[in-house]
Amino acid sequence: xxxxxxxxxxxxxxxxxxxxxxxxxxxxxxxxxxxxxxxxxxxxxxxxxxxxxxxxxxxxxxxxxxxxxxxxxxxxxxxxxxxxxxxxxxxxxxxxxxxxxxxxxxxxxxxxxxxxxxxxxxxxxxxxxxxxxxxxxxxxxxxxxxxxxxxxxxxxxxxxxxxxxxxxxxxxxxxxxxxxxxxxxxxxxxxxxxxxxxxxxxxxxxxxxxxxxxxxxxxxxxxxxxx
Ligand SMILES: *Cc1c(COP(=O)(O)O)cnc(C)c1O
Numbered sequence: 001x002x003x004x005x006x007x008x009x010x011x012x013x014x015x016x017x018x019x020x021x022x023x024x025x026x027x028x029x030x031x032x033x034x035x036x037x038x039x040x041x042x043x044x045x046x047x048x049x050x051x052x053x054x055x056x057x058x059x060x061x062x063x064x065x066x067x068x069x070x071x072x073x074x075x076x077x078x079x080x081x082x083x084x085x086x087x088x089x090x091x092x093x094x095x096x097x098x099x100x101x102x103x104x105x106x107x108x109x110x111x112x113x114x115x116x117x118x119x120x121x122x123x124x125x126x127x128x129x130x131x132x133x134x135x136x137x138x139x140x141x142x143x144x145x146x147x148x149x150x151x152x153x154x155x156x157x158x159x160x161x162x163x164x165x166x167x168x169x170x171x172x173x174x175x176x177x178x179x180x181x182x183x184x185x186x187x188x189x190x191x192x193x194x195x196x197x198x199x200x201x202x203x204x205x206x207x208x209x210x211x212x213x214x215x216x217x218x219x220x221x222x223x224x225x226x227x
Contacts, residue, residue, distance in 0.1 A: 001039070001042050001043065001046065001218065001219070002046055004217060004218050004219070004220075005043070005046050005047075005048065005218060007217070008028065008201075008214055008217050008218055009028065011201060011202065011217075012026050012028060012201065012205065012212065014202075015201065015202040015205035015206065016205060018202075018206065019205055019206045021205070025210060026205055026209065026210060026211070026212060027050055027210060027211045027212075028048065028050065028212055028214060029050040029051065029052045029076050029078075029194075029211055029212065029213045029214070030043050030048045030050065030051050030052065030214060030215070030218050030219075031051075031052045031053070031054070031078065031197075031213050031214060031215035031218075032051050032052070032053060032062070032215070032219065033052075033053050033054050033055065033058060033079075033215065033222070034058075034222040035219050035222075036062075037061075037062040037065035037066055039219060040062060040066050040069070040073070041066065041069065043218070044066075044069050044072055044073060049072065049073060049074060050073070050074045050076060050211075051073055051074075051075060051076065052075075052076035052077070052078045052097075052213055053075070053076075053077060053078070053079070054077070054078050054079025054080075055079050056077075056079075056081075056085040056088050056089050059075075059077065059089070059092065059093075060088050060089075060091070060092065063075060063091075063092035064092075074094045074095065075092050075093050075094050075095070076093065076094070076095045076096075076097060076213075077089050077093040077095070077096045077097065077098065078097045078098060078160070078194075078213055079098060080098055080133075080134040081096065081098050081099075081104060083103060083104060083107040086104070086107045086108050086110075086111040087111045087114075087115075089111075090108065090111045090112045090115050090117055090119050091115055091117075093119060094119065094120060095119070095120040095121075095122065095157060095192075096108065096119060096120070096121050096122065097122045097124060097160040097194050097213075098122075098124045098134055098135075098160065099121045099122060099123055099124060099144065099148060100123065100124045100126075100134055100135050100136040100144065101136065101144065102143075102144060102147050105121070105144065105147045105148050105151055105154065106147075106151070108121065108151070108153075108154060109151035109152060109153045109154050110153075111153075112153030112154060113152060113153040117153070118153060118154070118155055119153065119154055119155070120154075120155045120156075120157040120192075121148045121154050121155065121156060121157060122157050122158050122159055122160040122192055122194055123136060123141050123144050123145050123148065123156075123158075123159050123160070123183065124136065124159070124160045124161065125138060125141055125159050125160070125161045125176055125179050126138075126161070127161050127162070127163065127164050127167075127172040127175060127176060128164035128165075128167065128172075133162065135161065135162075138175070138179050141159065141179055141182075141183060142182060142183065142186065145159075145183045145186065145187060145190065146186070149187050149190075155189075156183075156187050156189070156190045157190060157191075157192040158180060158183065158184075158190045158191055158192030158193055158194070158210070159176065159179055159180045159183055159190075159192070159193055159194070160192075160193075160194035160195065160211075161173070161176045161194075161195050162197070163195070163197075163200050163203075163204075169199075169200040169203040169204070170203040170206060170207060173195050173196070173200075173203055173204050173206075173207035173208075173209065174207045176193065176195055176207065177193065177207050177208045180193045180208070191210065192210050192211055193208055193209050193210050193211070194209070194210070194211040194212075194213065195207070195209040195211075195212070196209045196212040196213065196214075197212070197213055197214060197215070197216075198214050198215060198216040198217035198218075199216075201214060
């Protein structure tokens with residue numbers, strides 16, 4: 001794991017150098033889905049400060065098992081989110097990357113206020129307008145961003161996207177950067193661009209990503225796992 005982490009960090013540094021950006025501008029989020037909580041412990045001991053999960057059923061017990069690491073870890077929720085899971089998710093998630101509809105904004109706000117927490121939310125942007133994979137259309141993003149910004153208990157952090165399958169990731173991430181700029185024009189604090197995974201983090205960093213979400217390149221393949 002130490003060797004994989006060093007490789008991923010080297011890829012991030014090289015991509016930042018190529019883009020003329022300081023390496024500390026990009027945060028590595030270790031996506032630990034399908035791997036045990038003990039791996040989160042190892043990653044933390046290696047200096048990883050951000051971890052991400054995509055299913056509440058798996059994330060909630062892993063967060064509970066890692067409770068003693070609470071002060072050292074920022075928890076990201078990156079999967080599609082149903083409103084009936086928000087009460088659980090706001091208990092451990094610091095950043096939710098997958099906010100893509102007004103009803104979810106209202107439910108998250110109510111849950112966060114009830115839990116006495118402030119949760120950072122990113123608006124997930126669909127870059128291929130395939131609703132099945134989650135995300136709002138670019139046209140709907142400003143409206144959802146405004147709703148998050150207005151909602152007590154939530155803080156608008158920025159935007160997130162997954163590159164469309166089979167398309168040029170760089171072109172897709174550049175479109176995301178355009179959407180991010182429009183959001184930032186209305187909400188100057190919304191500076192996060194969450195984009196890039198094991199296979200396309202260089203393209204994402206070149207297009208301005210501030211956060212990359214890396215699973216496979218850190219922890220290996222997920223046998224039998226379908227995203
Ligand atoms: C699984 C997942 C990742 C990590 O993907 P890898 O290709 O394993 O690096 C990133 N983002 C989201 C939303 C994911 O579900």
